[in-house]
Amino acid sequence: MTDPNVERKLVEIMRIISESDKPVGARLIADEMHNRGYAIGERAVRYHLRILDERGFTEKHGYIGRTITERGKKELSDALVSDRLGFIITKIEELIYRTDYDLDSGKGNVIVNISYIDKDDYDNAADVIRYAMAHGASISPKVGVLEEESDDYDIYIPEGKIALATVCSITFDGLLLKNGIPTMPAFGGLMQMENYEPEGFVDLISYSGTSIDPIKIFLRRKSTSILKSIDTGSGYMLANMREIPASAAKRAEIVIERAKKDDIGGNICIGDSGEDVLYAPVQRGKVGIPVMVGINAVAAVEEAGIQIDTHPVSTVMEYKKMKIL
Structure with missing residues (x-):
């Protein structure tokens, strides 16, 4: 197998x-590789080019240089997907770090999802969101409403x-981290509801x-059935789960209970050390904390036939500027 460092250069x-x-x-390739932070000379570039030629990823045109083949384009596309695998978790880590909401002072930023709707649909969408939030489908009843002329963010x-x-439910991770508890989201998933209670992922x-x-x-x-879950007690909602050290479970419980006083809820439970939580696996020495996601309320809007474009884990926003619809 080729060395991973060689593969990255290829x-x-x-x-x-x-x-x-x-x-x-x-x-020219060597010069550009230097510009991109790779310490590789012209001779080494020729060695790598021979490998690419042998694999059918590049084609040599005499002394002029190389072009990429169709097979090479496909390989490059697949490689770029691999590069992107860490993008989401990296973005989440950044937003967790930027979450600075203080439970004592009531000041600071929380992580938010951003959803776009037509102005003509706002009143109907707001009714659905209010209904869903009133029945516990989201982690907070507060919403930020931004119009075209808004320049706050x-x-x-x-x-x-x-x-x-x-x-966004990832706000919990920011609150836990701010209170000295290392945490990271492990899974996002579909939660089955039975008799108005979470049955399991x-x-x-x-x-x-x-x-x-x-x-x-x-x-x-379109996996959810938020409105059906609210009306009948059975259906599917969205939830995610994070893991924290088992030794921090008691401290996490205090933070979570304190957050409820500021209308930040949605926590389902705190699991036992190394034990699965609602069918979600947990690493040894850790406990799992599943939380209903804030997007459930806007998923209900789409279920109601109103077009809405949602972007989870988008940015941070000052919590005190958000309001109950």
Whole structure:
């Protein structure tokens, strides 16, 4: 098997060649590799190019240079997907760090999801969101409403649209971290509801193993039945789970209970050390904390036939500027 460092260089060389509209020579590739932080000389580039030629990923055009083949383009596309696998979890880590809401002072930022709806649909959408939130389908009843002329946040709002910011469940991870508890979301999933209570996860996607937010995937699949869950007690809602050290469970319980006083809820339970929680696996020495996600309320809007475009785990927003619809 080729050394991973060599593979990374091969991918970067293919990327450089693919970005050119004409054949590229080894000297130009070496110069560009230096610009991108790779300490590799012209001679080493020629060695890597021979490997690419042998694999059928590049084609040599005499002394002019190389172009990328169709097979090479496909390989590069697959490699770029692999590069993106860590993107979501990296973005989440950044937002967790930026969550600075203080439970004592009531000041600071929480993580929010951003959803876009037509202005003409706002009143109907707000009714559905209120209904869903009143029945515990979201972690907070507070929403940020941003219109085109709003300049409070660096959020692009298309003409004729309104942006709705709902509190994201990853906020819990930020609160736990701020209180000295290391945490990281493990799974996003589909939670089966029975008799108005969570019965267990029926589908899970790891945050570290996907290039798309797991909750976004379930939204695209139209997997939820939020309104049915509220009306009949049975259906499917969205939830996620994070893991924390088992030794921090008691402290986490205090933080979670304190957050409820500020209308930040949705926690289902805190599991036992190393034990599965609602059919979700937990690592040894850790406990799992499943939480209903803030997007459930906007998923209900789509179920009601109102078009809405939702982006989970989007940015941070000052919590005190959000309001109950």
